[in-house]
Amino acid sequence: MALDKKITVFEVYNRAKTGPKVDERDWDNKIIPQTASRLKEKYGIKMDKRVIVPTDPELINNLFRAGLEMLVECGVYSMDTGRVIKFTEEEVLTSIQAAPKSVILGEGRDAVELKGRSYADSRPPLIQGGPTGAPVSEDLFLALHQAYAQEPLVDTIVDGVLQTINGNDPVPNSPWEIAAVKSEAMLVRMAQARAGRPGMAL
16 A cells, blocks of 8 residues: 655655665666666566567556566665665655646646646647757757757757857866856747747746
């Protein structure tokens, strides 16, 4: 039976500071691949490469059970602290139950509702358009995002990142990085407005 208490961001933060210490290379090269391989065998998971989204109920159930077990066994790695954030099965199931069933993205006439979908759902999925974190040159940034925003099939924008800002490299943890991030947000909003979709989610 799932617990009534949800895990808060404060609890996750505390666990990131106190969880088991694990070397990142061991996590990436041993713990995750070895656990995934073992659980694949345990649950008899066989994927058909010709089927993008599985529809077999038994396979779907086994994928969920294997994923749940992997999360509980492995936890989540914190790169900042080099520690593993551990969760119990009850905590994971409680979080799933407490998760919102839908969320509104954007505002006004450009707002769209994001809802969970099953493989048999007749509703079309939301389409997120954009260069999705890819570097984009300063001279093309505005026009590129406007092209995505004015495409009727696109519901929300996932923006790219400025390759340079005023000709400068936006090095992480530098003032240029801050300037680039601010400029990206302003330019994407400008692109959406030019496309006639100012309330589109970003």
